[in-house]
Amino acid sequence: MKKIIQLLVLILYIPCSFAQEKTITGVVSDEQNNVLPFVNVLIKNTKKGTTTDINGKYVIKASKGDILVFSLIGFKKEERKVKTSSVISVSMKAEKVELEEIVIINEVIEAVEDDAEESVQYNKVIPAPKKEKTKRGRVRRNNMSANLYYRGFISSPTKELKIRGTSSLEGTKDPLFIIDGIPVKKNLNKTLQNIDPEKIKSVNVIKPKNATAIYGTSGRNGCVIITTKKGDYQIENEESYKEINENHFERVTLSPLSTFSIDVDKASYSNIRRMINKGNSIPADAVKIEEMINYFEYQYPQPKDKHPFSITTEVTNTPWNDVTKLVRIGLQGKKYEQDELPASNLTFLIDVSGSMRGFNKLPLLKKAFKLLVNQLRAKDKVSIVVYAGAAGVVLEPTSGNNKEKILKALNNLRAGGSTAGGEGINLAYKLAEKNFKRNGNNRVILATDGDFNVGASSDKAMKTLIEEKRKSGVFLSVLGFGYGNYKDSKLETLADKGNGNHAYIDTMQEAQKVFGKEFGGTLYTIAKDVKIQVEFNPKKVQAYRLIGYENRLLNDEDFVDDTKDAGELGSNHSVTALYEVIPVDVNSEYLKTIPDLKYTKAIVNDYNDELLTVKFRYKKPKGEKSIELIKTVKDKTTVATDDMNFTSAVALFGMHLRGSKYKGDSKIEDVIQLAKKGKGKDEEGFRGEFVRLVKAHISAN
Structure with missing residues (x-):
């Protein structure tokens, strides 16, 4: 009887042991061993799941026998069965993405009933041209123009592509070219025709009537749609950026006030990240240092008074210049759930x-x-x-x-x-x-x-x-x-x-x-028209330079003008600004000699312990009258915090990308050392990603 009871206990225990959950961890990467963040990890046939962090790591509780499903846009799904091991790492394979334009064009053309014959003739997908030996008198087909001519889709293999049937409309006009989903400007057609045929997956030619139905007047001379094998070909960079004239050092005796609108935009950093990851060159005007700095989170305290933001300041030695100081000003917006x-x-x-x-x-x-x-x-x-x-x-x-x-x-x-x-x-x-x-x-x-x-x-x-x-x-x-x-x-x-x-x-x-x-x-906006004005003490500061914010500068009188538009602060948004200051009695290569003033004399003040005063003005989201705050910054240099080190690293990287003369004798490798010093806890991995990005840029250049 005792043995029977023991056997029953064992039988009941076995399924329970199989059902016990355990913690599964792992790293998800691609075929090149690059980590993949934000991969969905789901237990099959359940709603239980998680995602990988910025370093491609995940943690999930699962039972033996469960199947983990890994999915990410642009990659094939992967499944792994939970066995005895508590570590399951996965390498995901890239999935070829079919571009939408071919499908959409087919849908539109099928609806054009009165031009069915032309639709069949001119909506063919042309196989990629192959390089072939030529005989005298024959046309080579390893050129885009020659290939289309050989197959009967254009009227001549000349430098000017014309789709058959367009001469009655505007015979001297070029068709619309679209390569990998991006329209090409007419002046780049010559460049387009020299594209390497080996890179082409297919060419789709559409006659004017159908092209106009799809693309409007842009397609009035027909359309040539080219799909490359990689799907991301760029003939020439057609992106546009507003010109940036880098801020220079201002003498306090001539210009004691610095006024600007806050900027919580972060587009520049993610755009630069995209360029580096694709191996593209970075236009100087695409580099907005204030947006790069403000992409990251910093340890600013939540506001504790009636105002919707807190104010933090810090003064340290400048990492890239031994004779200057660096001033950090930070705003932290109140967080609302x-x-x-x-x-x-x-x-x-x-x-x-x-x-x-x-x-x-x-x-x-x-x-x-x-x-x-x-x-x-x-x-x-x-x-x-x-x-x-x-x-x-x-x-x-x-x-x-x-x-x-x-x-x-x-x-x-x-x-x-x-x-x-x-x-x-x-x-x-x-x-x-x-x-x-x-x-x-x-x-x-x-x-x-x-x-x-x-x-x-x-x-x-x-x-x-x-x-x-x-x-x-x-x-x-x-x-x-x-x-x-x-x-x-x-x-x-x-x-x-x-x-x-x-x-x-x-x-x-x-x-x-x-x-x-x-x-x-x-x-959700918590404060609008937020402006900052800094007044420097001429007893302490000889000159100053605002790093970034070139497109956000305001006239000094705009600070008290409530009709002047400025930046908005959202729930839990933070804003960081950096000033590089040259103390008095310091010789600097960035300052040239100016003549003595006859009518104006420097006023000697009693504020011997103050470096500067920061004033802030803002309106409530529905308000029309500004509210002002004032904070005084003492002339006291401290050891840089993690946040200050990291902010400095991002600013220095921006200066290197822009080719700024103010980077001094620093090297781009200094950015990595500085960022590592300021990495801190980095729970979500964004600072670690920055270090990898700088390394990738160095390797590519």
């Missing part, structure tokens, strides 16, 4: 023009917006406006608890046509004003590559338009996508003048950061 935020009236304004066809544009945009939709509450409302050759409403105001309807509207979006950005902005603001929530958060969220080309489209025209629209009380968030024709200057103008912020989303990792981690700051 999601359930504390007021009801939102959100209008998604989405660019669905032809330039948004690329896999890292509209497809990525739709997935990014899903992260935002999944966080909406029943009291939040969402509308969707799209624009291409014209603008239209595709979703009337819909409650956040009807996520299925909102997501369906997003999934149905397709790209094609020209870009009437101005018309889209007008319609989006009109809809936002119509559904305005008096005590709520009213905001238009514009998502685009910024390549407007119909109607009001210049930076100046956009500035005028958005300045008028901001009077409505509707705020603006601007999200940039894609590369090749990314118009940073236009999007920066829109965000700056529209009482909003600007971010650049290149991956789902960045989308998670913007719409997940920084959800409140992205959508």
Whole structure:
């Protein structure tokens, strides 16, 4: 009997032991052994899961026999069965992404009933041309023009490509070229024809009538769509950035005040990261040091008084200059939990023009917006406006608890046509004003590559338009996508003048950061028209230089002018500014001799222990009158904190990327040493990623 009882106990124990959970850890990487952040790790047939961190690591509790499913956009799904080991690392294989333009074109052309014959003839996919030996009198086919001519799609293999059948319309005009989803400017057609045939996957030629139906007037002379094997070919960089004239040292005796608007935009860092990861050169004007610095989080305290932000200052020796000092000024916005935020009236304004066809544009945009939709509450409302050759409403105001309807509207979006950005902005603001929530958060969220080309489209025209629209009380968030024709200057103008912020989303990792981690700051403004003015003590400071913020400088009198627009601060947003100062009685190569002044004398003051005074002015989100704060900074140099070391490293990297003369004798390797000193806890790995990014840049150059 005793043995039977023991046997029964053993039988009952066995299934329990199998069902016991244990902690599974591992690292997910690609075939090149690069770690993959934000990979979804799910226990199959359950809702239990997690994601990898910035270093590709994950932790999950699972039982023996469970199957872990690893998924990430652009990679094939992987499955691993939990056995005895508690460590399961995975290498994921890249998945070839079929670009959308071929599918969309087929759908449109099939609908053109009166031109079926031409659709068959001119919507063929041409195999990639092969290099062949030639005989005298025959045309080589290892040239794009020659290959199309040989197959009968163009009228001659000359330097000017003309699609057959266009001469009756405008015989001297070139067709529209689109390569890997990006329209090519006409003046680059010659460059395009010399593309290496070995890189081409397919060529799709569309006659004028059908091309016009798809692309509007841009396709009036037909269209040649080229898909390369890698899917990310760039003929020439068509991106545009606002010119930056780097701040220089100002003498305190001549200019004792430094005034600027805060900037919480972070687009520059993620854009530069994208360029480095792709091995591209970095235009100097794409490097906005203040946006690079403000991409990262710092240990600023939450505000404890009636004001919506706290103020932190620090003075240390400058890492790249032995005779100067570095001053850090930090603002930390009050953090509001999601359930504390007021009801939102959100209008998604989405660019669905032809330039948004690329896999890292509209497809990525739709997935990014899903992260935002999944966080909406029943009291939040969402509308969707799209624009291409014209603008239209595709979703009337819909409650956040009807996520299925909102997501369906997003999934149905397709790209094609020209870009009437101005018309889209007008319609989006009109809809936002119509559904305005008096005590709520009213905001238009514009998502685009910024390549407007119909109607009001210049930076100046956009500035005028958005300045008028901001009077409505509707705020603006601007999200940039894609590369090749990314118009940073236009999007920066829109965000700056529209009482909003600007971010650049290149991956789902960045989308998670913007719409997940920084959800409140992205959508909810706690202070507007925030300005900073610093007055330097001439007894202590000979000269100063504001590092970055070149596009945010204000006149000194603008500080007290409540009609002057400035930057906005969102929930839990932080702002950091750095000044490099030259103490008195220090000889500096950056300061030239100036003549003595006859009528003006320096005033001797009694503030012997003060280095500078910082003044802040801000308005409440619905206020019209500024509130002022003042903080005095003592002339006391301290040992640099982790945050100061890391901030300095990011600033120095920006100076090296810009080729700044103010980097002194420092080397780019100094950036890595400085960043490592300031890495701190780095729980989410963003500082570690920065170090890897600098190393990648050094290796490539």
